[in-house]
Amino acid sequence: MKRSGRRPGNQDTRSSILDAARRTFAEKGYDKASIRAIAGDAGVDPALVHHYFGTKEKLFLAAMNAPINPGELIPQALSGPREQAGDRLIRLVLSVWDSPAGTAALAMFRSALSNEWTARLLREFVITQILRRAVAELVLDPDEAPLRSTLVATQIAGLMVARYVLKLEPLASAGIDTLAAAIGPNVQRFLDDPMPEVFKSPGA
Amino acid sequence: MKRSGRRPGNQDTRSSILDAARRTFAEKGYDKASIRAIAGDAGVDPALVHHYFGTKEKLFLAAMNAPINPGELIPQALSGPREQAGDRLIRLVLSVWDSPAGTAALAMFRSALSNEWTARLLREFVITQILRRAVAELVLDPDEAPLRSTLVATQIAGLMVARYVLKLEPLASAGIDTLAAAIGPNVQRFLDDPMPEVFKSPGA
DNA sequence: CGATGAGTTCAACACGTGATGAATTCCAAA
DNA sequence: TTTGGAATTCATCACGTGTTGAACTCATCG
Numbered sequence: 001m002k003r004s005g006r007r008p009g010n011q012d013t014r015s016s017i018l019d020a021a022r023r024t025f026a027e028k029g030y031d032k033a034s035i036r037a038i039a040g041d042a043g044v045d046p047a048l049v050h051h052y053f054g055t056k057e058k059l060f061l062a063a064m065n066a067p068i069n070p071g072e073l074i075p076q077a078l079s080g081p082r083e084q085a086g087d088r089l090i091r092l093v094l095s096v097w098d099s100p101a102g103t104a105a106l107a108m109f110r111s112a113l114s115n116e117w118t119a120r121l122l123r124e125f126v127i128t129q130i131l132r133r134a135v136a137e138l139v140l141d142p143d144e145a146p147l148r149s150t151l152v153a154t155q156i157a158g159l160m161v162a163r164y165v166l167k168l169e170p171l172a173s174a175g176i177d178t179l180a181a182a183i184g185p186n187v188q189r190f191l192d193d194p195m196p197e198v199f200k201s202p203g204a
Numbered sequence: 205m206k207r208s209g210r211r212p213g214n215q216d217t218r219s220s221i222l223d224a225a226r227r228t229f230a231e232k233g234y235d236k237a238s239i240r241a242i243a244g245d246a247g248v249d250p251a252l253v254h255h256y257f258g259t260k261e262k263l264f265l266a267a268m269n270a271p272i273n274p275g276e277l278i279p280q281a282l283s284g285p286r287e288q289a290g291d292r293l294i295r296l297v298l299s300v301w302d303s304p305a306g307t308a309a310l311a312m313f314r315s316a317l318s319n320e321w322t323a324r325l326l327r328e329f330v331i332t333q334i335l336r337r338a339v340a341e342l343v344l345d346p347d348e349a350p351l352r353s354t355l356v357a358t359q360i361a362g363l364m365v366a367r368y369v370l371k372l373e374p375l376a377s378a379g380i381d382t383l384a385a386a387i388g389p390n391v392q393r394f395l396d397d398p399m400p401e402v403f404k405s406p407g408a
Numbered sequence: 409c410g411a412t413g414a415g416t417t418c419a420a421c422a423c424g425t426g427a428t429g430a431a432t433t434c435c436a437a438a
Numbered sequence: 439t440t441t442g443g444a445a446t447t448c449a450t451c452a453c454g455t456g457t458t459g460a461a462c463t464c465a466t467c468g
Contacts, residue, residue: 013445029318031235035426045447050427052445113369114233114318123370150366150375151386157370158362162354165317166327166361171354181400182355186390196385217415239456249417254457 021063025107030115086188151190225267229311234319271308290392355394
């Protein structure tokens with residue numbers, strides 16, 4: 001028959017490579033995370049990484065594919081009173097990114113800041129999966145949704161940059177309650193405070 | 205005597221190298237801006253860059269040193285009614301970054317996002333020259349100044365990332381008036397809206 | 409004129425990178 | 439026990455990087 005030879009057996013290594021990849025991408029970004037460093041972190045020969053995942057781009061995609069699944073988080077952000085949506089968003093974002101499951105998200109973000117290809121990836125992912133599918137739901141006027149949701153993204157991206165990349169104190173070690181109380185209302189204002197009429201036209 | 209040999213003559217090249225360096229650093233960030241690319245953009249041999257500036261780090265410092273001088277901008281941000289300080293800050297930041305003089309600032313920012321050394325540089329510069337010297341002046345309670353000024357930095361950094369790095373639409377092509385009207389009030393709120401009492405303790 | 413030294417270029421080194429393909433180990437099916 | 443094929447490693451390639459030092463050009467001074 002066709003089936004013969006060694007069974008897939010030790011597939012721990014494959015997932016330990018993925019873990020190391022997520023860690024390293026999150027810490028150094030796409031470009032500076034070398035295949036050799038990832039392999040070293042996983043205790044494995046660099047060539048094995050290529051054997052499993054082919055190219056570095058495919059490895060990155062494989063490392064992102066599994067854990068980034070906002071399907072469960074989005075309802076959590078949408079449920080509850082809409083007057084506290086900003087507060088809820090900040091808490092959600094911070095709790096996800098501070099958790100081990102947020103490593104992939106941090107890897108994606110850090111990479112997108114320095115690499116064009118991953119920037120395109122993040123842009124498409126954020127726009128189609130997050131902004132249009134969740135944040136836009138919170139905006140009443142659909143004409144204003146694109147700009148308003150991008151403004152929310154602005155505040156959240158800035159929080160990420162200051163806290164996780166530039167590590168500006170005292171914000172980097174501030175607690176989640178403090179940040180939610182400070183930033184939540186501003187996100188809320190981006191969602192539903194009245195804005196000038198220029199907002200309706202796309203190329204304002 | 206000591207003086208002999210060819211006079212400095214054509215010193216255009218030195219400043220054209222600096223211009224090319226600022227352009228390239230702004231476009232690609234510190235790491236991906238190769239000496240060869242900078243030299244090529246200036247129409248010059250790569251070795252000449254080393255002859256003038258020694259190392260790549262020194263070239264970066266030289267490219268940043270001249271044009272980054274917030275001494276004139278800070279009074280502009282502080283003058284005027286304090287209720288419109290947020291609006292003024294956003295307008296100032298956008299007008300500076302969109303102008304050719306803002307190339308150095310954009311170079312600094314892009315580099316800090318992907319390189320540890322330049323991140324330290326930007327952190328020290330921003331904290332000592334911008335936040336403590338200008339934004340903190342706008343905060344009434346000195347105990348709250350550190351966190352409040354960092355929050356302002358959060359919103360501004362996020363605007364930069366979304367507009368210049370990720371290029372999220374429609375924000376990337378939005379006009380300065382739209383953005384000032386949308387974001388200014390949020391900056392204002394970071395400056396002087398009442399905040400929970402946790403703010404006073406540094407490690408909140 | 410001839411010497412000096414700045415402006416400029418050329419060729420090369422040492423290094424780290426992503427990637428490739430042959431070689432080796434080793435389990436499980438026949 | 440033989441053997442096929444997956445798991446894993448080794449050696450190597452081609453390339454781009456920052457950096458270096460020797461060589462060349464040439465305007466100016468003595």
